[in-house]
Each structure stands twice: as structure tokens, then as C-alpha cells.
Amino acid sequence: MIRNRFVAGALAFASGFAFAALPALAASADYRFELVGKPQLSGQKDIVQVRLIHVADGKPMADAVIFESKADMGPEGMATMSAPVKxxxxxxxxxxxxxxxxxxxxxxxxxxxxxxxESETVRGTITAALVK
Ligand SMILES: [Cu+2]
Structure with a gap:
């Protein structure tokens, strides 16, 4: 009995701990960034189009504010190679x-x-084949 209580307490503590560590990603798991079509080359620049999908109902979010966008070549093992994004x-x-x-x-x-x-920031990554 005492042992069970101890285990239950430890589990509660562990899950509470996991829960505390989770909120930063909770909102992100509810949404998915999706590439729209193929990136279009315009001059030396690629125009990449993205939608933000609410996973639960598959609806695109039209009123999100994407305040951060960074590009790197991580998918090709060149994570330190970045590119200007506007x-x-x-x-x-x-x-x-x-x-x-x-x-x-x-x-x-x-x-x-x-x-x-959503109070939490939604973060996500898409990969796209870019031409130059
Ligand atoms: Cu590269």
C-alpha cells in the first residue's frame, strides 16, 4: 500500500513535470504548416507559399501572424547555411x-x-525544393 502510494506519487510528479515541460509545444502540435504548390522562381528568389492548418478540423487559419521565418539547408546536412527570407x-x-x-x-x-x-506561439517547419 505504502509502496503503491509512493509509485502513484512519483508518477503524478513525473507526469506533472512532463506537463510543465510541454506547454511550449502544445499549440504547435495542434497546427501544421503546409507547402502550397511548388515554389516559384522570381528573379533570384523563390516564392514559397504556406498555409497553416488546424489539425483537428483540417481548416486553414487565415488570421495567423507569422512573425518569424528562417531558412536553412538542414535537410541537406547544411544546417549552418541560411538564406534571407522576406x-x-x-x-x-x-x-x-x-x-x-x-x-x-x-x-x-x-x-x-x-x-x-492561442496563447502559445505555434512553431513549425516545412521543407521545400528551391531552385536558383
Ligand atoms: Cu547548401
Missing amino acids: ALAPKDGTYSFEVEPGMAGTWALHLAAKVQG
């Missing part, structure tokens, strides 16, 4: 970014967004 004006739930890659290949675009009604 956010363009969002339109109908599609968020566009102008990426100027130093080389062609698969790039990761790391995004952080504020979504209405």
Missing part, C-alpha cells in the same frame, strides 16, 4: 515568403506564428 503580404490564408537561396536544393523554412485564441 515575408510578403498574406492573402486568403496563404502566407508567402521570398527566399533567396545561396544554392539549389532542399531547404527548411522554420516558422513561428501567433494564432488568434
